Amino acid sequence: MNFNPSKIDIFKKFILNNRFVIFLIILLLIGLNILVFKKVSFIFTPIVVFFQTVVLPIVLSAIFYYLFVPIVDYFERKGVKRIYSIIVLYLLIIGILTILIVSVIPLLRDQIMRLIVSFPHLVIDIERMIEQVIGSQFLNEVQQTLNFNVSDLAIQVSNQATTILNSTFTGIGNIIGSVSKTIMAIITVPFILFYLLKDGKKLPDYILKFLPTLMRSHTFTVLREMNKQISSYIRGQIVVSLCIGLLMLIGFLIIGLDYAPVLALIAGFTSIVPYLGPAIAITPALIIAIVTSPYMLLKLIIVWTIVQLIEGKLISPQIMGRNLHIHPITIIFIIIIAGNLFGVVGILLAVPGYAILKVITTHLFEYFKIRSQLYEDTKIEQPK
Known part of the structure; x- marks a missing residue:
């Protein structure tokens, strides 16, 4: 089969050497890949579950790592081995958490319980204040001038608040449903954090080897x-x-x-x-x-x-x-x-x-x- 050299040159000129055409071809290939992956998305379900499982402990560990690594680095510059600094840091964190659990958390718990008990009374007081404002002569004149009704606005705000509250309870239900994942993440965070603080500096070199x-x-x-x-x-x-x-x-x-x-x-x-x-x-x-x-x-x-x-x-x-x-x-x-x-x-x-x-x-x-x-x-x- 013979090819005409002139046709090959035209193809190179208007297709292969045309950046805009190449760009469109790349977009087309990306779109085809997205379409294919969407059709076979079930194949990636285990990968999605894997990432959902490991993301939370890794993110929490990374946050604590960036918070504590300057302390470990400081003592390492002073001649203290990293593992000793990490152990002392862990003991200090355990001590602080113990103090919080014994002294601070009961105070906050009592405050929260008082706030929950008094919340209905706060709502009643706010309703009375709104009724006093809505019933004032000045507000009536403002409503007539601007052609809007504060009562209707209050009803709309109440409806929106109810919707938000229902969504909040739904979200709380979802959170309760994933308590086991959260607990497992919290349990694994200290172990991941320990090795990050110990060998975190070696991670970039390890990645670059690939x-x-x-x-x-x-x-x-x-x-x-x-x-x-x-x-x-x-x-x-x-x-x-x-x-x-x-x-x-x-x-x-x-x-x-x-x-x-x-x-x-x-x-x-x-x-x-x-x-x-x-x-x-x-x-x-x-x-x-x-x-x-x-x-x-x-x-x-x-x-x-x-x-x-x-x-x-x-x-x-x-x-x-x-x-x-x-x-x-x-x-x-x-x-x-x-x-x-x-x-x-x-x-x-x-x-x-x-x-x-x-x-x-x-x-x-x-x-x-x-x-x-x-x-x-x-x-x-x-x-x-």
Whole structure:
């Protein structure tokens, strides 16, 4: 069979040497792969179950690793073997947990039980306040002017709250259904963490052994940047949350707000979520302050403003810095999208996950610029 050389040249010119056509072919192949994988998705069920089983203990171990590894590294630089530092660290953690279980947890339990018992009374007080506001002459005039009914709005809010509450109970049911997985994850975390603290530094070299020699230097740079992004975020966010919780506890105790320890604990935990966390944290405190008195509400606003100023001007700039280089609006959208897709876990892992993807995407784009030669003055940046 004879081929016409001119037809081969035309094929090379308009097909093989045309980047746009090659790009479309690659997209077509990706789409076909996605279609095939979707049709045979049952084959990957064991893999999905495997990842669902190991993700939680690995994520928890990684968080504690980034939190404790600076301590182990410090004592190693002082001449103490890593295994001895890890054992002492474990004994210290056990001691702290024992103190918390004996002294702090009973106090929090009593506070939570009091809050649960008084919650119906808080709801009744809020309903009375709403009825007083709705029945006022001023509000009636405002409703007529703006052509809306506050009662209907209250009913809609109540319906939405009921829906959210039902969803919450459903979520709690799902959580209870997976208690065994959570318990197994918590049990395995100390063992995984021990070996991470002991041999974690060897992990990058072990991963690089599976890669071609020419790719190892650049891949090491990517891994180093990812490690820097994750470690700075996790350590910084946990320390900032602890500081916020402590400051809120001091402020709540000073103004005499009821259920101060529980509200401060909520503020500390929710502050792990950037930007959106503080808005969530203030909500229960606002409800209790409104029911208590207008004067208490004013004092709460003052305390919250002072804590936010201290956190924004002193704590976060010193601890977090600007290591992530992510715009606040971007972070908010990332958290909202991850929350809708993956729930609470998505909210907690949204920012570090985005930071990792950003590092990988940046380096892939640099590689594309070098290989495609579509950009002027493209130079290969040697890893430091």
